[in-house]
Each structure stands twice: as C-alpha cells, then as structure tokens.
Amino acid sequence: MILQTIINGLLIGGIYGLATIGFSMVWGVMGIINLAHGAYIMLGAYIAYVVSARLGIEPFLVVPLAMALLFVLGYLIQAWMLNRVLKTSLLLSLALTFGINLILVDLMVIGFTSDFQAVTTRYAAAALEWGDAFVPAARLGACLFALVLAWIFHEYLARTRSGQAILAAALDREVSRLMGINPSRVYALTAGAGAALAGAAGVLSSMIFPVSPHMGNSFLGAVFVITVLGGIGSLGGAILAGFVYGLIQSFASAWLGVNYQEVVAFTVFLLILIFRPQGLLGKKYFGEGQ
Amino acid sequence: MSLLQVQGLDVFYGESQVLWGLDLEIGAGDLVALVGANGAGKTTLLKTVTGLVRQRAGTLSFDGTPLPAGAEDRVRAGIAMVPEGRRLFAGLSIVENLRLGAYVRKDRAAVERDLERVFSFFPELAEMRSRLAGDLSGGQQQMCAIGRALMSAPRLLLVDEMSLGLAPVVVDRLAGTLREINRAEGLAVLVVEQDVELALEMSDRAYILETGRMVASGPSQALRERADIRAAFLGA
Amino acid sequence: MIRISPRSSLLLALGAAACLAALAAVPWLAGNYWMRILTNVMMYCVVAQGLNVIVGFAGYHAFGNAAFFGIGAYALGVSEVLGLGFLPSIPVAAAVSALIAALVGWPLLRLRGHYFAIATVALTMAVSELVTNIGGITGGAQGLALPLDTSQSPEQVYRQIYFLMFGLAVLSTLVVWHLSGSRLGYALRALKDSERGAMAMGIDTRRAKVAAWAISAALTGAAGAIWAHWMTFIEVSSAFDITLSVKGYIMMLIGGMGTIFGPLLGAAFFEFFSTLIWSRFTEVHNLVLGVLVCVVVLALPFGIWQPLRRLWHDRQGRGA
C-alpha cells in the first residue's frame, strides 16, 4: 500500500513540477505573479481534448501544438499588457493577471460549457506491475515527458545566449539594456516559454484529470506551494518540490482522507513561507524583483 | 574628426530640466574627465550618451554618424558603460557576467581572447571566476564591472563614479589600469568622478559641470592650476 | 498628505454632509432595487477601506483579505445559531476576525512583497478548506442557514441592513481618517517606505503591522457579518470568494491607496459600473469584469489621486 502511495505521489508530482516551472520562471525572472497560469494549463487540456477526442490523434502528439499555441498567447499577453505593469508596481501584476484569468475562464465556459470532458488514450487501462502496486502507463509517460521538458528548458537557460539574457534581464533590467539585451522582448520570450510549458502540462494532465474551464484554479494552489517550496525562479527546485508536493498530497489523502489534501498542502505552504522563504533550492539574488 | 560629438544637449526629468545646452567632444584615444558637484547632471549626461535617457533637444553623433535611439543598439555602435554602483548581475558568476558583456558579439574566438585579456588586467578575478558577483567585495565588483564593459570591444568606455565607496588604494590601482588600457589600446575613456583631484590627475582633458551647465573645460593640467577651481574643488 | 486650506476644508465638510444626508434618505426615496445596489456599494466601501489600512498605509498587499470577510460571516452565523441576537453578533464577528488576523499576522507579516500577497491568498484557501472540513456547527460543505428574523418585515430587514452597512462605511472612513494623523498612522506610512529606517527610528514595526491587519480584519469581518445576515444562508464558496478581496483591492487602487476618501470613490465607481454590466450581460459577467479589471490596472495604476498629489507638491516645489 505504501509503495502505491509513493508511486501515485511521484507520478502526479512530475506533472505538478512541469505545471509550476513556467509560473516560477515568470515570477523569478520578472517578479510577476501570473494568476492566469492555471488558465494556460486549462487551455492546454482543452487543446488536447479538441484535437485528440474529436480528431482521434494520440494526446502525446498534441503537446508540441499546444506548446506553440500557448507560446504565442503568453508572448502577446506579456508584450501588450504585462510589460506595462513592469513600469508601474509589480504587485499590480496580481490584479491584472486575475482579470486575464477571469476572461480566459469565462471564454471557455461560453465555448465549451462548464461540464467535464475526458481525454482517453487507447492504453488508458494499461499499467505496469511492480510488486503489488500498479504503475499506470499514461501517468508514467506523462511524468517522464514532464521531466524531459524541464531538463531541456533548464539547459536552455544555463547554456544558451538567449537563456543567459533572460537571467540577466531578471537581475537588472536597465543594465541588461547596456549589454545589448532588449528586456521587453526577453520578458515576452520568457512569458511565452512559461505559457508553453503550462500548455504541455495541460495536455499531460488532461489524460489524468477531468477537463473543465475551472480546472486551472485548482492547479494554482499547488503551483503556489511548489514554487515557494522549490525556491522562486529555480527550475530544479520546482521539479524537486513537485515530487515532494505530490507525495504530501498522496499520503495526506491516503491517511487523512481526500478532502484534507488541500488543508495539509496549505499548512505546509505557510510554514515554508515563514521559516524558509528561499525554498529548497532557491538561488540567491533571484526572485527579489527589481 | 572627433569620436563622440555632443551638441546643445537639453535633458528633462519629468518637468524639471536637468541639462542645459551641453557641448562635449571626445577624440579617439582621449582620456577625458567629467567632474562636478553631486546632482550636477553628470550621470544624466552618461545615461543620455548610452541611450538609457532620451534628450529633449541636441544631437549626439559617434564617428560622424547620429547614434541609434535604443541603448541596446548603442553598445553595438561601440559605446560601453560601467554604471554607478557597479550593478553587476549579482546572481550570476564573474565569468557569466563577463560573457554577458560580449552579448552583442558574434566572433566566439575573439570573445574568448578578450576574456583572458580581462583576467590579465585583473588577475584577482581569474581564480574566483565562478564566484557569484553578489558575493564580491566593492573593489572586486568594480574590476568585474570594468571587465564586463571591455568585453563588448568598445571604442568609447564610460566609467561612472568609479571611486564611490572604494578605499583610496583600490581607486589608485583601478585608475592606473584604466590609464594603461587607454594608452596601450587607444580606447577612448570618459571618466565621471566625484574625486576631482583623482579625475584631473588621470585625464588629458576635463569638463566641469555645475547644476547642468558646462562651466569650464580644457587640458586637465591647466584646470588644476586655476585658483577658482582649486578653491571650489580641491580645498587647497 | 495634501495641505487643505481652511476655506476648501469648509467646502469639503459641507459636501460630505450633503452626501451623507442624501444617502441616509435613500431607503425612502429610492426603491428596493437601488437600496440593494447601494447596500452592496457600502459593503465594498468597507472592504476597500479595510484594505486601505493594510495596503494603502502599511504597504502590505493583503490580496486575500476575503478570508476575514468569510470568518466574519461564519462567526456571525455560528453566534446567531447559538442564540446570540443579530446586532450583538456583529462586534463578536469583528473581534473574531481581528483576533485571527493578529494570531496569523504575527508570523505572516514577517514576509514581504509577493510572499505576503501569496500567503494571504493561501490563507483564504486554507481557512475555507478548514471551515468545509470542520462541518458540524459551520454546516461544512452544505453551507449554514441563519435563523430568520421574523420580528420585522423583509422591507424593514433590508432597511436595517442598509443602515448598518452605511454606518459601517462611515465608521471605517473615520477610522482611516483618525489613523492618518495618529502615531500608528505615521508608523505605518514610515515602514511602508523603509522598514529598516522605521525600526532604527524607534518604531516597533511588527506590532504596528499586526495592529493594522487586525483593524483591517475587524472592518472586513463586520462587513462579512452583516452580509451573512443579509443572505440568511451562507456557504464557503461565496463567503471566502477571492474575487471579493480582488475587487476591493482594485477599488482601493482606483480611488487612491493611502487616501481617506479614495477607496469610497473607487468602490462607488467600480460597483456601479459592474452592476450595470451584471444587468445587461448576465451571462458574460466574469468576462466583462475581467476586462474592466485589466483596463483599470493598465489605465490607472496609481489611482486618480496620486498624479494630482505629485503635481501639487511639484507646483509647490517650484514655488519654494
């Protein structure tokens, strides 16, 4: 029984980690808290629903399409709206992204009604066996896919020129211009990448959770906790914390019952905020915003 | 024909005017100082030259051609700045900061050569090259900031308040290194300084700014002898 | 603060008195529809003023103040179910909210900027989860029905609710007005700009912040309590609705943070505008509300007063 709880926790933890990377990056790089990040995940799930459920295409293949569409959406929202907030006060990003979230969710309610949809895969029932525990193939695939995407994004930031430009713009917007970096474009690029990762997480989670316009908001609570637990702006931290959060939830629901999942998660969250705000792998000097 | 030509520069912050009709000229290979009281507008002039601030009137030309509007493009034209307070990318290492200095350059091999050249100017930085810039002392940060600006292979280096908050012995060393680079490679340098004595000692020519207006300019040696300047600035 | 000359302060006082008189006469002049809208506006004035204390003065962005609205609502509900009458339950609800704010505030107010904003959102989610799971007296997931006030006709009950919300709005504005000149007010406005500077000058910033959040929670809790009685049936999703504190935040933003009358103007403007939307586009209410929020944040990031105040000081600056 313990083994099954651990497996469930780890598998869902991978998805949570991928869902959080974009949010943590946007906060770490630009100091913006994107309350619409949950909506990006929801949109990714709907893209999977429309393409696979209606056109019969394998959900995993939908990931690149969802990432591309969400990249464009994230890029435009940042370039048109959020970049202006950077010039005023960053805490306005909370109010502004709350408004954007309202818009996106309501649009989907109008388009697809609020009832739940499901995204099924041919191998939905397939599962590997490990001892007396089951490892559902779809969840395992989703979790591994999430780790691969996270690793690629981490290498992009650490190794490539435009990745370093993103980190530089995060630390000092004015001086990064002196280096020849155009912060507005870099921020839009970061926001686009963050949205794309959220879209990928959306597609992967559509195979596990029921799809509805309001699914994004339930993700948001988890994303908050994992971001701060992992350390703001830290990709490795988000992945590690994703697994930790997955395990906490899995054990909380196993021992205390499903509805205590959230309460335990938030209590852990408030404790982290108070005693170790820099999180597990928080990088010094990042996340302080300019 | 001068490298940098500034004519009739007016700059405003909001509604209050900060610079009135400034003229300034820097020849290739000159080491020029810009001194003046705090709040005289020295940093504003530098920020206008680098494009971080837009002037309301006046022209800026570099190598005879007008400068592009954005700061991002002026570094490509060959203007690099060491900002006041150094402002390194604290969360990145020394070598990452230096590489970011060469962000606009495409020639990989030349960038690597320049990296070693910077470490030759500042050997202290060489052995702690992977240390976070935020963990360095003031003097080390200043060296790294100068190195970062040099990495963009500029033709004009602007240095803002190099001595602020540094021990005199460190300031002497950095002034010496700047002088050396200027002579060895003919790199034009504009130094903005609070420490008037230091500025006039290390520069060929100097401009003196007083509440946004140019009040004096000329060879540094001559300015040091002028009684009014000694009284106002050198406290002799 | 803006220096007001004696002559214009007289005008201000007369204007305020006229407004108060007009608003007091509403129940007799306007029909039930307008009274309900104005009750809502008054409620949001209180929520916005409550936020003004912790956000406008102390600079701590309590994005999730909805937690105290919900705590006030449930505290009233529980005390009424236990037999305490409606009117005495209001101060009880306010006290419970303030107490919880103080207890939770002691650790949470060590956080700054985004961390505090996120923590308040998480606090709201955590408290609403807790109320759902406790069940029993709080009615858990099914919600809580309050005992019906049979001694008055519905007409009288709505009028009572209106005057209570109206009185609370006036009270909250008086609290903010007193705060702006008081020692606590100066402490908050100092630590808003530089907490280290304030500490070094003798301000116990921790206690000042906790006091500010307790006042903010008391006001918000009282509004929640009156709202609960008005609704007669409350459930977690509506009592702890984050949209309420976000709308309050936006209203305070429009009217001008840290001013006395700003949040009132912001609440009136925003609530009238969104009520018009509600009646016309009922099915796309959230969509249009979202657009409204975005427009306000992008167009008026500093509210109406801030540019005026800077201008006033700059004009005076050039004069000195």
Next chain:
Amino acid sequence: MTTQAVLSIRDVTVRFGGVTAVKGVSFDVAQNEIVGLIGPNGAGKTTLLNAISHLETIASGSISCFGERVSDWAPHRMAAFGIARTFQVVQPFANLTVRENVRVGAMFARGRHEHARVAAAVDEAIELTGLQAKADLLPHQVTLADRKRLELARALAMQPRLLLLDEVMAGLNHTEIGKVITLIKAIRDKGVTILVVEHVMKAITAICDRIVVLQFGEKIADDRPERVLSDEKVVRAYLGDRYAARQAALAQGDAR
C-alpha cells in the same frame, strides 16, 4: 573613576552565511568623543554599525551602551534608549514630507509623546540642519545633499545620546562636506557622542578624536588620527601611496 564608556564593543563577531564579516573587534567610545571607523570596502564597517543598531544579529561577543548590555535588544528599543543612526544608502520615507520624516524621529524615539515636545524637537532638528526652506517638500524633490541632511535631522529629532553616522559625506562636494563637518561638531557640542563610518579622509581628520581601522573584519589600529594615519599597516591596507605622498607634500608646505 574612569568615565563610563558610552559604547563598548567587546570581541564582537558577525557572520553572513559562510562569510565572517566582523571578527573579534573590541573598542570603546567615551562620552562626547567622536570616533572614526575607517577601512577598505568590505572591511565590515557598515556591518558593525548594523550590529550596534541591531539590524544585524552578532554571532558572539557583546555590545553595551551606557553600561547596559544591548546585544539582543530589538532595534526600536535601541532608539528609545538614545541610539540613533543614519544609513549609507539614504532611506527617506518617500511619501512623507521632509518635516513629517523628522516628526517620525521625534514621535517614536526618546521622550514623552505630547505634541509640544515633539514639535519643538522637530523645529530644532530642521533649524540645525538648515532644511527650513524645504520642510514641506517630498524627498524626491530635494538634492542628495539635502537628503543626507534629512537623515541627520531625523536622527537629531530622536534626541540621541549616541549617534552612528554611515558615510554621510559620500557623494557630497567640497563645500557641502565643509558644512556637514561644522554641523557634526555642533551636534557633538550639544553632548552627543558620535561614531562615524567614512571614506572621505578630509572629514575624518577634521572631526575625529580617535580613529579605529578595520581590515577584513579585524581591527588593525585604534589611536589618535595623526598616529593612525602615519601607521605603516594602515597606509598599505587602506590609504595607499598617493594619499601618503600628498600628506608629505602638505607637511613640507607648512613646515615653517
């Protein structure tokens, strides 16, 4: 009976993460004395000042003021006890006018809180620092020199017995430095003991009775100015040859 030290630092060590910023520093400051604290950048000067005003907690050792151990007091209690400070990076309360900034000092530090005493302390502080003309402006409307004066005025309004100055001269021009020097002397004459952290040597030599020199967190000299500034260790560590050469030239000039 030796006069009781206003401030005594005993073997104080302060750590930041792995770095030991201040190591085993000890010195005293007597009543009405002005002590200069100099040293290369990163030597721990500001860290020590933060430790004294308790914005930084000390790892070991003790700090006592007027005979009381204050090592673990909360910062706001220090202010009530008569210890005021200015900040290296000026920290005005941006949304308060100059007068209101000074009022905060008078309202919250020593002394009773009634209106009359507060108003008097505010006027006196603004008078002494020459900010009368700019009292109703916001900090962003005045020059850096005025903002430095505002830091001083706020500290004065707290009626301090011990004043900690953190690089109040940095960024000021020659004439402004002269004015601040006379102002600091006037404050000392009103019975205030002062500890000054500074890089501007002109100011240090003009006002200090004694100078303590820190390098890499350790005390390397503690003596009267003329002895410290000619000390070989100090010249190599901090002053550099250019300063020594200029002093020598000046010494010859007026060696009558």
